[in-house]
Amino acid sequence: MRPSMTYRTIQHLIGYAFAVLSLYPVFLMIASSFKTTIAIFTHPLALPEKISFVAYDKLLDQMPFGHYLWNSVLVSGASVALILISSAFAAYYISRTHYKWNSALLFIFLLGMMIPIKLGIVPLFLLMKNLGLSNTLWSLILIYTAIGIPLGIMIMAGFFKTLPKELEEAGRIDGCNDMQILSRIVIPLMRPAIGTVMIINFVTAWNDFFFPLIFIQDEVMKTIQVGMMSLFGEYESDWSTLFAGLTLASLPMVLMFVFASRQFMDGMTAGAVK
Template sequence: MTTAVASTEVPQDLDAARPAREGRRPPPRATRPVGGAGASILLWAYAALALVPLLLMVTNSFRTNGDLISDPLGLPSPPTTASYVEAWTTGNFATYFGNSLVVTVGAVALSTTVATMAAYALARGRSRIFRWLESLFLSGLMLPIHLAILPIFYLFDGLGLIDSRLGLTLMYASSGIPFSIFVLTTFFRQLPEELEEAASLDGASSWQTFWRIMVPMVRPAVATVAVFRFVPIWNDFLFPLVLLRREDKYTLPVGLTNFFGENATNYSAVFAGLVITTIPLIVLFLVATKQIVAGLTAGMAK
């Protein structure tokens, strides 16, 4: 009888100890950057090299024209803002800057708003017509907008929108809708439909569900789309050159070209104009970097 009890107690002790042994896991290894230290050094070196022209542009804008001619790579001693005053007033950069700001912000806001509403409808639509409409919108990605400059010119001429900032804003807004819909539709499809069902049970209308629940959840994607549309519109030269006639309607790229032609030997003022043109883009990326990274990496981690 004693032997039988002993034979049953030993396996029980072993079974009780087995989960403790099996539950032990080796400590996680520290994650290393892809490519190791060599890749990190190369990336930092490339970043530093890419910043050199930007630093030269900024430092030379605070120097006099005589100093630039005598010592092109020197430092400002002492720094002066006379070139900025000349570019902003005499060079009419205040008007150019205002025109670019109105056209770019208006086009991005209109394009992003329309694309967000359309992307939500296309992502949640079950009918075959929604699939057809999505394909129609995405087909706009296959045609570069600059190839349609001649039809756009004749269309604007017939509508009386030549030399109009409103016409330029509408053109930029419509050209950015296919890309914005392409990005935002993917993000809306990743959101669970249970969120809308819960909001409906709480008494929220479809409009309230869209603006108060769905749009905040795709905010990184909206910010990414807005930034990716802001940069090419702000830097575009061709359409303002073709569609605008008067100098007081010029945007910064066209105005900068005009200013450079009149001040080809005033290097300090030209550098100041370049800095004025670049500042909004730098500020935009510094402010929206977190949202851009979140928008580009959303859905990559499981």
């Protein structure tokens, strides 16, 4: 066997080993959702002897899980949509116009990535209260949008600069204005950057626990991360129902990554090979 083949085989074996280590906790979570709480404690690493959907029935009957799921989908989806639209316009202006303040403007946006937004939780809470947005999903949507725009602009501005300007010049010759060039020519070529920004910000908004805990008080307005806390009791916890909720809560992220994984990988590796 040639050395190159041996080296490649070792690389594949190491990759498969890391894949198994990464996926095993997910598999264990799904398997535990079909067990009873007693079976989880007695045989935590074993497969379920009998598949039971009791945990899922309890999850859907004893708590407003549907409201939690819809709130999380609405908050994450609306935040990602606003981030993509705002970042695309701002990044296009910064990368395609030649003004002396463009670098300073980009630096100001990037400052949003350097300053921890949680340090301003008190002013943010007072601001949302004065605007009448406290205890509403709009408070979360606006906060996640503000958090995600700096990273979105940084990624998209870098992609815009790699696109040849001749494509835009050809569009202008055909009579397209700036909006048509952006929507019909540039944006379709930006799918890797769009996929990267979309996945990163969707996961950030979906998994966040801190801001929903602070800004949302009504039970039916809570997101999944906060709503699932009701399954933790003072003296005991319903672990099978908790694992069932975690399994259902992970499905939207898995589906998003499946549909946008190609664009995400292209966006992460763009510019690495010339």
